[in-house]
Amino acid sequence: MATEDTTQQANPSEEEDAIGRIPTPPFRTPKGVHDILPHDHDFHTYIKKIVRHRCRQAGFKRISTPTFEFTEVFKRSVGEATDIVSKEMYTFEDKKGRSLTLKPEGTASICRSYIQHGMQDWPQPVELFYIEPHYRYERPQAGRYRQFWQFGFEVLGEADAALDAQAILLPYRIYEDLGIVDTLKLQINNIGDLDSRTQYAEALRDYYYGKERYLSDEDKIRLEKNPLRILDSKHEDTMILNQSAPRFSEFISQESKDYHDEVLEYLTDLGIEYTLNENLVRGLDYYSQTVFEFWDQKKGAQNSVGGGGRYDGLMELLGGPPTPGIGFAMGIERVIAQMKRNKVRVPSKDNLHVFVAQLGREAKKVCLPLMDELRERGVKTMGALGKGAIRNQLTIADRFKVPFCVLIGLTEVREGTAIIRDMTVGTQKTVKMEKVVDEVIKRIGIKNLDYYNPKEPANE
Numbered sequence: 001m002a003t004e005d006t007t008q009q010a011n012p013s014e015e016e017d018a019i020g021r022i023p024t025p026p027f028r029t030p031k032g033v034h035d036i037l038p039h040d041h042d043f044h045t046y047i048k049k050i051v052r053h054r055c056r057q058a059g060f061k062r063i064s065t066p067t068f069e070f071t072e073v074f075k076r077s078v079g080e081a082t083d084i085v086s087k088e089m090y091t092f093e094d095k096k097g098r099s100l101t102l103k104p105e106g107t108a109s110i111c112r113s114y115i116q117h118g119m120q121d122w123p124q125p126v127e128l129f130y131i132e133p134h135y136r137y138e139r140p141q142a143g144r145y146r147q148f149w150q151f152g153f154e155v156l157g158e159a160d161a162a163l164d165a166q167a168i169l170l171p172y173r174i175y176e177d178l179g180i181v182d183t184l185k186l187q188i189n190n191i192g193d194l195d196s197r198t199q200y201a202e203a204l205r206d207y208y209y210g211k212e213r214y215l216s217d218e219d220k221i222r223l224e225k226n227p228l229r230i231l232d233s234k235h236e237d238t239m240i241l242n243q244s245a246p247r248f249s250e251f252i253s254q255e256s257k258d259y260h261d262e263v264l265e266y267l268t269d270l271g272i273e274y275t276l277n278e279n280l281v282r283g284l285d286y287y288s289q290t291v292f293e294f295w296d297q298k299k300g301a302q303n304s305v306g307g308g309g310r311y312d313g314l315m316e317l318l319g320g321p322p323t324p325g326i327g328f329a330m331g332i333e334r335v336i337a338q339m340k341r342n343k344v345r346v347p348s349k350d351n352l353h354v355f356v357a358q359l360g361r362e363a364k365k366v367c368l369p370l371m372d373e374l375r376e377r378g379v380k381t382m383g384a385l386g387k388g389a390i391r392n393q394l395t396i397a398d399r400f401k402v403p404f405c406v407l408i409g410l411t412e413v414r415e416g417t418a419i420i421r422d423m424t425v426g427t428q429k430t431v432k433m434e435k436v437v438d439e440v441i442k443r444i445g446i447k448n449l450d451y452y453n454p455k456e457p458a459n460e
């Protein structure tokens with residue numbers, strides 16, 4: 001999943017080998033995007049289940065915003081000088097020349113939606129969560145893709161240090177449920193209000209002016225556009241310079257300091273360990289006050305599995321009423337990688353209970369309603385409905401690792417019976433057709449059935 005894909009769409013006229021397979025497939029996914037194959041879907045399903053459960057418990061409701069928005073939504077909110085807007089957006093024109101962008105992050109769209117649907121009239125705070133793909137034109141590498149899934153949430157309409165602590169507690173509990181919390185370290189900072197940040201930006205400019213030759217090209221641009229971002233630099237010389245740069249603590253207002261202390265106090269009361277990280281500013285312009293990230297203990301900033309912060313001025317940037325907000329987003333691919341490294345196993349519900357093998361058209365006629373009834377009663381059933389000798393069908397059943405097979409040949413059709421074969425021990429028994437489903441269920445065990453009624457509240 002993490003390997004760089006250099007083979008782009010090869011020549012579609014590639015020749016087939018003797019058994020009809022194409023040695024080098026003519027089409028592959030574009031660089032930086034991936035198929036999610038069934039095995040990884042087990043992880044996605046598991047993560048989604050935990051996320052939904054935790055969010056529901058805390059009163060969050062799910063929202064989905066469109067895959068693309070007017071480009072201006074991101075330019076205004078995320079900020080023109082940020083990496084995301086200046087380099088990483090998938091922007092295109094529609095047929096009428098309007099500029100649209102595949103969403104690179106979730107917060108801007110949700111704030112746009114809050115304003116558009118008058119959510120300020122809903123009971124506050126409005127708590128929303130999402131699980132969606134996002135798109136950034138980044139250089140693909142391990143944990144960095146061009147399409148990636150994020151779970152995220154926003155709490156809109158109220159500002160309080162307790163809400164910030166809650167916005168950290170929720171992902172903390174989710175990481176705990178996912179079995180990776182011990183591999184992560186919470187980094188936290190307070191980046192103050194706009195006034196103190198403006199003063200600090202000026203002080204940073206004064207400090208770096210005259211030292212430009214030590215800065216990377218990228219950091220030189222940051223110096224003009226958003227000097228706070230230099231503190232995030234991974235460039236070695238810049239990192240050395242950063243050690244003696246003015247500290248934000250000299251500029252932060254007493255109000256922000258008190259706010260920060262209050263958040264930290266709540267975290268301590270909740271038993272959540274944190275690392276104070278003055279260099280954490282996050283890549284987006286809209287943050288103010290609390291910012292936080294969950295880093296891999298060993299890889300640090302290179303492997304942030306989630307992050308968020310407060311953004312009290314964002315709604316106004318998008319033309320809405322002054323509305324405080326705090327949000328969080330985690331990268332699902334990175335979480336899965338972290339779970340795999342940590343050897344977390346997830347349940348797979350794709351395993352089959354029964355394979356139905358048949359011979360002949362008459363048998364097929366009996367098979368279809370039988371398979372339907374098995375499934376209706378919660379037995380995960382697959383059948384070899386194509387042509388093929390029973391022996392071949394049993395080989396297929398073996399490859400699907402089913403515990404039981406039901407075999408129906410001409411004799412069974414004539415006698416109104418079926419053979420139930422235990423694939424583990426290799427024994428088999430002939431039973432009356434009308435008893436087949438009950439017998440199969442008895443062997444599988446009622447508690448293992450995959451039964452749900454769409455009209456009943458689902459467990460998912």
Ligand code: AMP
Pocket residue numbers: 105136138143144145146147148150283304305306307329330331332333334
């Ligand atoms: P951000 O708001 O940019 O910090 O993104 C939130 C989380 O999304 C990060 O902590 C990562 O886990 C994940 N993420 C961000 N960009 C990517 C990417 N290009 N590929 C995979 N995951 C990403």
